[in-house]
Amino acid sequence: MKCRGLLAVGLWVMALPAMAFSVGDRVFIPMYSENLLSDGYADGLITQINPDGTVNIRLSDVVNGQDKTLAGTCSPRPGLDIMQPADLAKRRETIEEVPTSKILPWNKGQFQYVERENLSTTIQRWLAGGMAITPDVLKGAERQSRELNLPRIGLLVRMAQLQVDSTGGNGFPVPPRMALKGSAAMLGQVAALVQPHPQAVQDAAAILAKTAPAHSRDLLVEGIVHLAKLTEHQLQKLAEDNPDPRKVDGFPPEALVAIYTGWYQLMTANDTIPYENARVAFFEAQVSKTIAEGKWPSF
Structure with a gap:
């Protein structure tokens, strides 16, 4: 099963600087929200670099936040909006034509995600x-x-x-x-x-x-x-x-x-x-x- 379209992940998608990627690279797909608590992400491997500079990604894992899904990454299809990691591993879903401005190298994305988590924790402690x-x-x-x-x-x-x-x-x-x-x-x-x-x-x-x-x-x-x-x-x-x-x-x-x-x-x-x-x-x-x-x- 392959899906077409841009990554649409709910309330807010972070604009990222375009980077150079290669086939086989593990990438981080931010699925962020304004309130930080609902942050999520997906990761996968680049399977193809398209002539227009977009990439195809075979998903490995999705950590969903409350406000974000992978809905909109392909033609409407029930069940793709909220997928569990086990389902992804079994079906090996692929999303196509993803702009590189919407993804990060895995290590850089993980660091950014942890920084957001730490910031969220500080804020919640103050509010509490x-x-x-x-x-x-x-x-x-x-x-x-x-x-x-x-x-x-x-x-x-x-x-x-x-x-x-x-x-x-x-x-x-x-x-x-x-x-x-x-x-x-x-x-x-x-x-x-x-x-x-x-x-x-x-x-x-x-x-x-x-x-x-x-x-x-x-x-x-x-x-x-x-x-x-x-x-x-x-x-x-x-x-x-x-x-x-x-x-x-x-x-x-x-x-x-x-x-x-x-x-x-x-x-x-x-x-x-x-x-x-x-x-x-x-x-x-x-x-x-x-x-x-x-x-x-x-x-």
């Missing part, structure tokens, strides 16, 4: 609470996102860096009282970072309002939700220890107002889109009034 996500770890993630040409992931890493730096804990857990000291400035900085991405902010707001599923495939959305919930949790802990927000040691009312205002800056993409039909100034005034009355504001 950030245990031992130190500035050095995030510096490595920043390098990886840059070298892998993942600017949106790089933006998320920068958010994580700002959050970790703001706590003063060098990447390890600190009490809410300590973490909140730098949160107002951090939230303002993150709000400026996400300003060019209003849809991500709106999607995060929908998750917080429980009008959308609890998780998004967009890691930038996940990052915004994480920061919003983290700040809420820290403020709640502070409130549990201090019934009157006017009498919190180390946090005068204006400092608390600044934290809440930073939260609303984040959820309005730096005051460029409304949150719950209102702008930052409205929420800042409401928060100031509530704290002045000796009550803790709610989000």
